[in-house]
Amino acid sequence: NAMLAWQRTAFHFQPPKNWMNDPNGPLYHKGWYHLFYQWNPDSAVWGNITWGHAVSRDLVHWLHLPLAMVPDHWYDANGVWSGSATRLPDGRIVMLYTGSTPESVQVQNLAEPADVSDPLLREWVKSDANPILVPPPGIGLKDFRDPTTAWRVPNDTAWRVAIGSKDRDHAGLALVYRTQDFVRYDEAPVLMHAVPGTGMWECVDFYPVSAAEGENGMETSAPPGPAVKHVVKASLDDDKHDYYAIGTYDAAADTWTPDDAGNDVGIGLRYDYGKFYASKTFYDPVLRRRVLWGWVGETDSERADILKGWASLQSIPRTVLLDTKTGSNLLQWPVVEVENLRMSGKSFHGVALGRGAIVPLDVGRATQLDIEAEFEVDAAAVEAVTEADVGFNCSTSAGAAGRGMLGPFGLLVLADDDLSEQTAVYFYLVKGTDGSLKTFFCQDDLRASRANDLVKRVYGSLVPVLHGENLSVRILVDHSIVESFAQGGRTCITSRVYPTRAIYDSARVFLFNNATNVHVTAKSVKIWQLNSAHIRPYPASSL
Numbered sequence: 001n002a003m004l005a006w007q008r009t010a011f012h013f014q015p016p017k018n019w020m021n022d023p024n025g026p027l028y029h030k031g032w033y034h035l036f037y038q039w040n041p042d043s044a045v046w047g048n049i050t051w052g053h054a055v056s057r058d059l060v061h062w063l064h065l066p067l068a069m070v071p072d073h074w075y076d077a078n079g080v081w082s083g084s085a086t087r088l089p090d091g092r093i094v095m096l097y098t099g100s101t102p103e104s105v106q107v108q109n110l111a112e113p114a115d116v117s118d119p120l121l122r123e124w125v126k127s128d129a130n131p132i133l134v135p136p137p138g139i140g141l142k143d144f145r146d147p148t149t150a151w152r153v154p155n156d157t158a159w160r161v162a163i164g165s166k167d168r169d170h171a172g173l174a175l176v177y178r179t180q181d182f183v184r185y186d187e188a189p190v191l192m193h194a195v196p197g198t199g200m201w202e203c204v205d206f207y208p209v210s211a212a213e214g215e216n217g218m219e220t221s222a223p224p225g226p227a228v229k230h231v232v233k234a235s236l237d238d239d240k241h242d243y244y245a246i247g248t249y250d251a252a253a254d255t256w257t258p259d260d261a262g263n264d265v266g267i268g269l270r271y272d273y274g275k276f277y278a279s280k281t282f283y284d285p286v287l288r289r290r291v292l293w294g295w296v297g298e299t300d301s302e303r304a305d306i307l308k309g310w311a312s313l314q315s316i317p318r319t320v321l322l323d324t325k326t327g328s329n330l331l332q333w334p335v336v337e338v339e340n341l342r343m344s345g346k347s348f349h350g351v352a353l354g355r356g357a358i359v360p361l362d363v364g365r366a367t368q369l370d371i372e373a374e375f376e377v378d379a380a381a382v383e384a385v386t387e388a389d390v391g392f393n394c395s396t397s398a399g400a401a402g403r404g405m406l407g408p409f410g411l412l413v414l415a416d417d418d419l420s421e422q423t424a425v426y427f428y429l430v431k432g433t434d435g436s437l438k439t440f441f442c443q444d445d446l447r448a449s450r451a452n453d454l455v456k457r458v459y460g461s462l463v464p465v466l467h468g469e470n471l472s473v474r475i476l477v478d479h480s481i482v483e484s485f486a487q488g489g490r491t492c493i494t495s496r497v498y499p500t501r502a503i504y505d506s507a508r509v510f511l512f513n514n515a516t517n518v519h520v521t522a523k524s525v526k527i528w529q530l531n532s533a534h535i536r537p538y539p540a541s542s543l
């Protein structure tokens with residue numbers, strides 16, 4: 001079926017077939033980026049979880065490798081679940097992961113490469129000491145999983161590792177264990193942080209970001225200091241979204257405090273307001289950056305997944321930095337290597353978008369695109385409005401079809417000629433009677449497909465816009481995925497979409513302005529067709 005075949009992506013990481021979920025243990029080793037991932041060898045639905053493995057020179061082109069780990073011991077017989085890698089200063093690589101036992105008890109295990117001199121790290125050996133951690137008193141046997149990358153603090157030889165859980169009152173939390181050798185751990189963990197009401201924290205991540213302007217990403221064990229903030233991320237099992245917060249790490253106590261209690265983990269900011277979960281960062285020592293991977297699931301039916309024979313993608317890896325201009329959010333941006341896929345490009349300048357305008361952009365094939373667009377709103381018209389759409393919210397709105405005074409305006413991608421299918425990426429301004437202006441960034445899948453066995457939603461949230469800034473967006477389109485980054489990556493949205501008509505040569509791009517009271521100018525729109533990545537089976541004929 002040509003429609004189903006079209007949905008497979010061209011420059012996103014996917015296994016050759018079957019079900020994938022969380023990214024695991026990303027790391028850089030001897031010239032190669034390694035990605036492991038939760039994979040079902042038997043079908044396109046979750047189950048029988050093993051660790052798939054692939055390597056890349058540039059985070060774009062991949063070589064699949066043999067499975068790194070399978071459920072072959074009692075302590076992981078029910079699945080080799082998520083975990084993280086740590087590189088020790090002596091060159092050792094330590095992989096900590098969760099095993100689910102036949103009774104579904106969650107325990108932590110240790111594995112190491114059989115041969116660290118193999119740049120591809122093809123063979124993994126599980127420790128004879130496994131399991132190296134079992135659920136501590138007071139923690140549910142099924143609520144103890146997903147160890148982080150380990151880190152060290154100044155003047156202490158002990159390594160720290162965080163593990164997600166929840167307490168009896170449904171507070172989500174992160175526990176910290178100390179270890180010298182990754183085999184024996186302090187008996188009683190430290191409670192690093194807990195947030196009432198947030199439930200089980202999966203795939204906790206913990207890392208430093210620089211608060212100084214123009215800085216690079218930071219190594220996980222970089223010492224805390226005045227110009228360093230620490231991020232805590234938790235994947236909320238209850239609502240399947242990844243939440244982060246920025247705060248301060250007390251290295252002596254192994255506790256962490258958010259800068260803004262109202263924006264604590266699980267109740268404030270998300271990495272992504274669309275489909276994006278169980279993410280994990282790693283530090284890339286070559287380009288000195290922190291890189292984020294996230295699992296992007298399907299929003300079609302299980303039946304469709306079985307028909308097409310696969311389910312899930314990994315997001316385009318994103319660099320992560322603290323936004324030093326606002327100080328209160330991260331900036332996420334596609335890794336620079338993605339730009340090497342750019343082929344022919346087209347630029348449009350000063351496109352006037354009157355109220356209700358829809359303008360087609362002739363870009364040729366529009367199924368694999370990289371788009372950068374900048375919009376300017378007519379300030380006098382905004383000024384003239386005394387109040388606009390206070391109480392607006394992307395997810396409860398009517399989407400791009402709903403007309404407000406100062407929005408929506410933006411782009412339609414994966415649209416067909418008569419707009420019977422379209423995925424809308426747009427801004428929406430609201431204004432209070434006190435003159436305060438806020439900007440929402442939304443993505444509307446309601447009309448992305450004529451098929452009806454799909455989850456269709458309007459995603460989005462506020463995006464900070466500083467004085468003097470235009471509105472800007474970057475959009476990556478790859479068949480069945482649309483990833484959008486507003487204001488340099490302050491707010492991000494990922495959608496899975498399944499057009500039935502806007503496919504192959506019928507996919508188009510439009511600019512639109514559905515606001516009733518404001519003219520908008522698309523100051524500049526650059527659109528590149530993106531090449532396909534090479535994602536090759538193993539063994540490769542040449543390395």
Ligand code: DQQ
Pocket residue numbers: 021022038049081082098145146202203235278
């Ligand atoms: N997926 C893994 C767990 C993790 C969950 C199992 C998050 O380790 O908590 O496949 O998606």
